[in-house]
Amino acid sequence: MPYVQQVAVGRRECLSVFGNDYDTHDGTGVRDYIHVDDLAEGHICAMEKLMTMDGGCITHNLGSGKGYSVLDMVKAFEEASGKPIAYKVVDRRAGDLGTVVANASKAKADFGWETKRGLKEMCETAWKWQSENPYGYEDGEKDDSRGFRVEGFRV
Numbered sequence: 273m274p275y276v277q278q279v280a281v282g283r284r285e286c287l288s289v290f291g292n293d294y295d296t297h298d299g300t301g302v303r304d305y306i307h308v309d310d311l312a313e314g315h316i317c318a319m320e321k322l323m324t325m326d327g328g329c330i331t332h333n334l335g336s337g338k339g340y341s342v343l344d345m346v347k348a349f350e351e352a353s354g355k356p357i358a359y360k361v362v363d364r365r366a367g368d369l370g371t372v373v374a375n376a377s378k379a380k381a382d383f384g385w386e387t388k389r390g391l392k393e394m395c396e397t398a399w400k401w402q403s404e405n406p407y408g409y410e411d412g413e414k415d416d417s418r419g420f421r422v423e424g425f426r427v
């Protein structure tokens with residue numbers, strides 16, 4: 273996702289897609305992406321649960337149970353940002369799995385948590401932040417070495 277955002281904002285020429293021959297609907301890797309607000313709410317639920325406990329620890333997966341491919345992400349981000357996302361397919365990344373999706377049923381059963389936000393909202397929120405902060409919260413002069421200018425930021 274960060275690399276997709278950086279292409280949209282002009283910091284990267286293109287996204288390298290690590291393989292398109294996985295056993296997935298379009299051949300690219302599938303992951304369970306989560307909106308940062310859902311993740312934060314999940315942590316709050318977990319902390320509230322901990323406060324009811326008499327010590328010990330708990331382990332829960334936080335995710336939607338749904339998977340999106342790299343090219344699903346590219347398409348959704350193009351729609352959210354209105355920018356084309358250039359990409360090229362390169363070799364698989366060593367160690368990558370085709371599909372990784374969370375089972376968050378324990379979080380739902382134990383503290384009623386589940387994701388509320390989908391891919392569209394994730395991309396819209398990410399684009400809002402990235403377009404307002406093209407170089408993150410860092411000083412643009414320190415952040416990139418490729419020496420071109422975007423929206424008034426010198427790098």
Ligand SMILES: O=c1ccn([C@@H]2O[C@H](COP(=O)(O)OP(=O)(O)O[C@H]3O[C@H](CO)[C@@H](O)[C@H](O)[C@H]3O)[C@@H](O)[C@H]2O)c(=O)[nH]1
Binds near residue numbers: 275287290300302342
């Ligand atoms: O430039 C890129 C970066 C990623 N991907 C693909 O995008 C998907 C997501 O990649 P990434 O964001 O790196 O997440 P994961 O592959 O799920 O790995 C993350 O999550 C794992 C499990 O928590 C950790 O072990 C890893 O360190 C961490 O990178 C995968 O299909 C990648 O092959 C690309 O095609 N191009």
